Amino acid sequence: MKTLAKEMLEGLLRxxxxxxxxxxxxxxxxxxxxxxxLGEGTTDGCIGKTPISAKICLFPxxxxxxxxxxxxxxxxxxxxxxxxxxxxxxDMRGIVFMDRFMSRDNLVDPHYFARREAMTCxxxxxxxxxxxxxxxxxTGKRPFLTATHYDVQFFDAGDYFIALAGSKKGNRILExxxxxxxxxxxxxxxxxxKENSSAAGMAxxxxxxxxxxxxxxxxxxxxxxxxALRCIKCGGCAYVCPTCTCYNVQDYPFEFGYxxxxxxxxxxxxxxxxxxxxxxxxxxxxxRLARRYEHKLKYDLMKYHEIGxxxxxxxxxxxxxxxxxxxxxxxxxxMP
Amino acid sequence: xxxxxxxxxxxxxxxxxxxxxxxxxxxxxxxxxxEQHPLVAARIIEAMRLKNAKLVVADPRxxxxxxxxxxxxxxxxxxxxxxxxxxxxxxxxxxxENKAFIAERTENFDSLREVxxxxxxxxxxxxxxxxxxxxxxxxxxxxxxxxxxxxxAMGITQHTTGTDNVKTLANLAMLTGHIGFPSTGVNxxxxxxxxxxxxxxxxxxxxxxxxxxxSDDDVIRKFERAWGVGGLSREPGLTVTEILHEAGTxxxxxxxxxxxxxxxxxxxxxxxxxCLRKVEFLVVQDIFMTETAKFAHVILPAVSFAEKTGTFxxxxxxxxxxxxxxxxxxxxxxxxxxxxxxATRAGYRMGYDSPEEILREINExxxxxxxxxxxxxxxxxxxxxxxxxxxxxGTPFLHKERFVRGLGHFDPREYMAAFEVPDEQYPFLLTTGxxxxxxxxxxxxxxxxxxxxxxxxxxxxxxxxxxxxxxxREGSMVGLESxxxxxxxxxxxxxxxxxxxxxxxxxxSEKNMxxxxxxxxxxxxxxxxYKSCAVSVRRL
Numbered sequence: 019m020k021t022l023a024k025e026m027l028e029g030l031l032r033x034x035x036x037x038x039x040x041x042x043x044x045x046x047x048x049x050x051x052x053x054x055x056l057g058e059g060t061t062d063g064c065i066g067k068t069p070i071s072a073k074i075c076l077f078p079x080x081x082x083x084x085x086x087x088x089x090x091x092x093x094x095x096x097x098x099x100x101x102x103x104x105x106x107x108x109d110m111r112g113i114v115f116m117d118r119f120m121s122r123d124n125l126v127d128p129h130y131f132a133r134r135e136a137m138t139c140x141x142x143x144x145x146x147x148x149x150x151x152x153x154x155x156x157t158g159k160r161p162f163l164t165a166t167h168y169d170v171q172f173f174d175a176g177d178y179f180i181a182l183a184g185s186k187k188g189n190r191i192l193e194x195x196x197x198x199x200x201x202x203x204x205x206x207x208x209x210x211x212k213e214n215s216s217a218a219g220m221a222x223x224x225x226x227x228x229x230x231x232x233x234x235x236x237x238x239x240x241x242x243x244x245x246a247l248r249c250i251k252c253g254g255c256a257y258v259c260p261t262c263t264c265y266n267v268q269d270y271p272f273e274f275g276y277x278x279x280x281x282x283x284x285x286x287x288x289x290x291x292x293x294x295x296x297x298x299x300x301x302x303x304x305x306r307l308a309r310r311y312e313h314k315l316k317y318d319l320m321k322y323h324e325i326g327x328x329x330x331x332x333x334x335x336x337x338x339x340x341x342x343x344x345x346x347x348x349x350x351x352x353m354p
Numbered sequence: 355x356x357x358x359x360x361x362x363x364x365x366x367x368x369x370x371x372x373x374x375x376x377x378x379x380x381x382x383x384x385x386x387x388x389e390q391h392p393l394v395a396a397r398i399i400e401a402m403r404l405k406n407a408k409l410v411v412a413d414p415r416x417x418x419x420x421x422x423x424x425x426x427x428x429x430x431x432x433x434x435x436x437x438x439x440x441x442x443x444x445x446x447x448x449x450x451e452n453k454a455f456i457a458e459r460t461e462n463f464d465s466l467r468e469v470x471x472x473x474x475x476x477x478x479x480x481x482x483x484x485x486x487x488x489x490x491x492x493x494x495x496x497x498x499x500x501x502x503x504x505x506x507a508m509g510i511t512q513h514t515t516g517t518d519n520v521k522t523l524a525n526l527a528m529l530t531g532h533i534g535f536p537s538t539g540v541n542x543x544x545x546x547x548x549x550x551x552x553x554x555x556x557x558x559x560x561x562x563x564x565x566x567x568x569s570d571d572d573v574i575r576k577f578e579r580a581w582g583v584g585g586l587s588r589e590p591g592l593t594v595t596e597i598l599h600e601a602g603t604x605x606x607x608x609x610x611x612x613x614x615x616x617x618x619x620x621x622x623x624x625x626x627x628x629c630l631r632k633v634e635f636l637v638v639q640d641i642f643m644t645e646t647a648k649f650a651h652v653i654l655p656a657v658s659f660a661e662k663t664g665t666f667x668x669x670x671x672x673x674x675x676x677x678x679x680x681x682x683x684x685x686x687x688x689x690x691x692x693x694x695x696x697a698t699r700a701g702y703r704m705g706y707d708s709p710e711e712i713l714r715e716i717n718e719x720x721x722x723x724x725x726x727x728x729x730x731x732x733x734x735x736x737x738x739x740x741x742x743x744x745x746x747x748g749t750p751f752l753h754k755e756r757f758v759r760g761l762g763h764f765d766p767r768e769y770m771a772a773f774e775v776p777d778e779q780y781p782f783l784l785t786t787g788x789x790x791x792x793x794x795x796x797x798x799x800x801x802x803x804x805x806x807x808x809x810x811x812x813x814x815x816x817x818x819x820x821x822x823x824x825x826x827r828e829g830s831m832v833g834l835e836s837x838x839x840x841x842x843x844x845x846x847x848x849x850x851x852x853x854x855x856x857x858x859x860x861x862x863s864e865k866n867m868x869x870x871x872x873x874x875x876x877x878x879x880x881x882x883x884y885k886s887c888a889v890s891v892r893r894l
Contacts, residue, residue: 247421248399250392251790251808268803281804289807296829338396340403 020197021204022172022179024063030196031056031103038099038138041075043068053104067148069336071109071260072102076133077116079257080281083129083267087275095132101191103140107163108154108330110141112260114167115326119263129280138187141168142179145211151331151344153220159329161215173211180204220329220344228350229325232316237350243304245349248339251303253284255333255342261314261326264290285310311346356879357520358540361528362752363759365565366550368539369503370670370738370750374401377537379408379499381492383434383523384509388418389790391543391669394505395419408499410492412437413509414785415857416850425492429482431785431855432513432886436769438522440478441493442470442529448490450497452531460528460762469766481769483852497530501537508545508787512884516876518767528762534753544669545794547659551667554723554739555716560590564720564739580719583702593880595620595873602629610637610696612689613656617645618795618863621871621882622838639692644797645863655686662688664709665731667739671749673726674736772886773874776854780836780888782820783855786871787885792861800861812865813846815857816891821847826893833892834858839869842894856891860884 022030031040035056043051043066044059052059053068053075082094105113117134120127143162144152154161163171166184170191173180180200183189231237256262266283269276283290286306292298300306318326327343334342359365374380374397387395399422401407411420412427412434420426429437445451446467456463475486496502504527510519523540524533532538544550556562566573574586592600598616600606602625609630620626630636630649638650641658659666661682667673682688687695690712697704706712710728717724725741726748737748752758776783791808793799800806814834816824826832826845834841834856843858843865851857858867872887 247418248403250388250396252392266804266807283804287804287808289804289810292807338393339399 019200020181020192021200026196038101040101042103065104072105082277084278097132097136101138105139105141108328111328115261138169140170142172151334154329156220156222156225157329224351228347242308246303246307254336256284258332357517361524367541368752373537377503379502381410381504383412385507386417427484432772433482434519436481439470439473443473444490444493445497451529455531462764466764466766502532505541507543514773514883516881517878521765548666564722598629601633608635612639615644615646615795621873623869657682657686672736672738675731774888776888780890782889784889786867796861812862815846815848817851817853818847819853831894836870836889
């Protein structure tokens with residue numbers, strides 16, 4: 019356990035950035051808080067909840083996966099050392115969720131794991147929920163990590179952070195000159211922060227109730243069709259979701275050949291499930307919305323014994339028509 | 355534009371988008387808002403969800419928003435004037451009109467009363483197919499809600515009666531006093547990010563920037579002085595459709611087309627093609643190769659929004675600064691640089707050195723843009739015109755306390771049928787429109803695989819009832835024919851389309867609905883009647 023005075027944070031990140039690409043929450047010229055490479059925005063001490071989680075550092079919106087040039091075909095991977103500061107506990111849970119998915123059935127995704135292995139995650143626990151849509155506690159989790167999925171976990175103790183390492187990489191970070199040894203009282207402080215932390219964007223009973231109704235097949239097609247009338251099919255909920263991993267693959271020409279890119283996709287697009295024959299097993303927007311939530315709250319639970327929602331509330335933040343997880347869970351819970 | 359300008363004195367959205375959050379009711383007519391202006395639709399949906407706002411939709415198709423609406427008026431294509439006159443008839447009969455507003459702010463009310471008297475609910479029902487009860491409910495909801503916003507789009511304007519339709523909407527808003535206040539108004543949703551800006555800058559045949567008329571001597575003198583020239587024409591020019599026609603008959607010898615693809619987007623595609631072949635000299639300026647550019651003698655490669663800096667004026671009249679995000683691709687130039695180069699070589703030294711300098715000239719010669727300076731735009735999310743000076747905050751809603759033209763002018767219109775109506779030989783009514791995943795002639799969106807996947811090709815949407823009669827099913831190929839052209843394409847059965855009507859889009863140049871549409875124009879605005887023509891459908 020170490021401590022880091024808050025005014026030392028920037029120095030620490032600068033030290034690290036000599037050897038690695040550092041991401042941290044920064045403001046752009048319009049004041050939006052985004053997870054950007056160090057120096058691309060300005061820091062004001064706010065860690066908050068960036069609209070897109072740390073998923074973007076591992077699984078970018080668009081990336082080259084294969085190059086075809088002349089007679090050659092080459093796999094493209096990116097193994098640059100990357101350190102992300104300001105990963106929230108929900109983001110980290112999302113990454114652990116993705117790790118499992120990207121290596122399921124012994125099919126290891128080389129592009130994802132090239133980045134993952136070169137990535138160091140510096141998690142910052144939430145004393146206070148960073149936004150009113152946070153509901154990790156409703157998912158049965160807490161706004162800090164207990165399992166050592168993190169490399170470093172920071173606790174905010176007012177004018178300094180208390181830092182715990184969860185891995186060898188994390189230990190190496192804590193060796194930086196900006197850290198100081200922690201005192202006895204800091205152990206007590208961490209305990210108190212943990213006790214007092216909460217995230218109350220959703221009542222726990224609502225989520226449990228919705229999960230139960232979905233498990234019992236009590237949510238019918240008409241319910242989804244009615245909700246889906248509002249959906250404007252923007253795909254935003256999937257893009258910001260820390261556990262969404264679906265992508266599409268396209269080839270684009272370039273000067274010397276073709277690049278094969280993959281880019282984020284969304285189960286709310288009609289072409290996502292349409293077959294070559296024209297038949298679409300999820301033919302309506304209601305069926306697609308149902309698929310999305312059944313996947314997260316029912317099938318993931320059956321398969322992995324945990325739901326595919328980390329309670330970050332980003333889908334509720336971004337949806338222009340009130341169809342994020344919070345609103346959908348509430349609608350299901352309100353059903354008789 | 356022309357219709358609103360005649361009624362109110364200004365042809366643009368009267369109110370702004372954020373005001374939607376406080377509206378009590380919405381009336382949407384001729385706009386498939388969820389598909390074409392999804393974020394405007396999202397405001398309506400959220401106002402309904404969070405504030406219990408009410409929604410009336412008038413559309414011949416059961417569009418997405420119609421399914422959410424409290425009342426859907428499913429009137430026949432092209433019967434908007436009758437429908438709206440019928441609503442006004444009910445409003446006057448029940449005494450729901452805003453008498454104080456009519457007395458203080460409007461003129462010519464008596465002639466409106468005379469005309470709408472001729473549209474009792476039964477007669478309206480016979481023309482529109484909307485039953486009197488539903489009509490009355492819609493009229494009540496529109497008239498009696500405290501703050502009602504009216505939205506329309508191309509479903510209103512793309513008719514031979516487009517200007518009549520708009521004037522009738524203006525009549526309805528004035529009759530009930532739903533204009534000149536926050537969260538009210540008559541709001542045309544513009545189709546492109548900068549089509550309002552193009553109109554504002556005088557890319558119209560009869561005005562300079564800020565709708566200053568070319569027939570006004572003072573205006574002419576001002577522009578002659580600003581540009582250091584003499585002899586600017588006081589005669590209005592031709593509209594787009596007229597220009598193409600003239601090009602075909604030899605009246606126009608050279609055409610310079612920017613960011614437009616008339617080979618696909620204009621009605622009667624075969625005739626357009628003939629005109630484009632005929633013209634002696636054709637220049638096309640665009641960011642991608644287009645069907646129109648294939649006819650060009652010279653193609654000038656321009657830049658996309660991401661490659662340039664400048665301003666866009668959006669649908670709510672808000673001027674916003676847009677900054678360059680990437681350098682122009684090799685061989686491409688900013689449009690303003692191309693235009694300066696062409697003008698200079700043609701003998702007029704046009705020597706702007708930046709978009710900022712161009713905006714400075716706009717500020718100088720355009721009263722409504724005077725206070726919208728570069729410096730201010732750098733620090734705010736945009737300013738809505740009119741903005742007469744640098745201390746003025748901009749104008750989110752127009753016609754407060756006084757219409758731009760003084761008194762609001764009631765110009766009652768009578769219902770007139772579409773130019774071409776279904777008959778024995780061509781028994782179906784073809785109406786054209788758009789889908790959310792494609793944009794206009796697809797020159798941009800069809801290059802994006804995800805969007806192409808969402809809407810991968812042209813289909814003819816028909817009602818299941820008609821499909822049974824024609825003995826076709828989902829995906830069957832049909833021959834579609836009008837007096838002007840024919841197409842073969844697959845059908846899509848859509849229960850949200852009325853019997854006797856078929857729907858198609860103009861996104862797909864290889865199956866272009868505009869091969870069939872009719873070049874019948876609104877007499878004032880000269881907009882073609884894309885929304886209605888007669889066709890036959892044949893099983894293949």
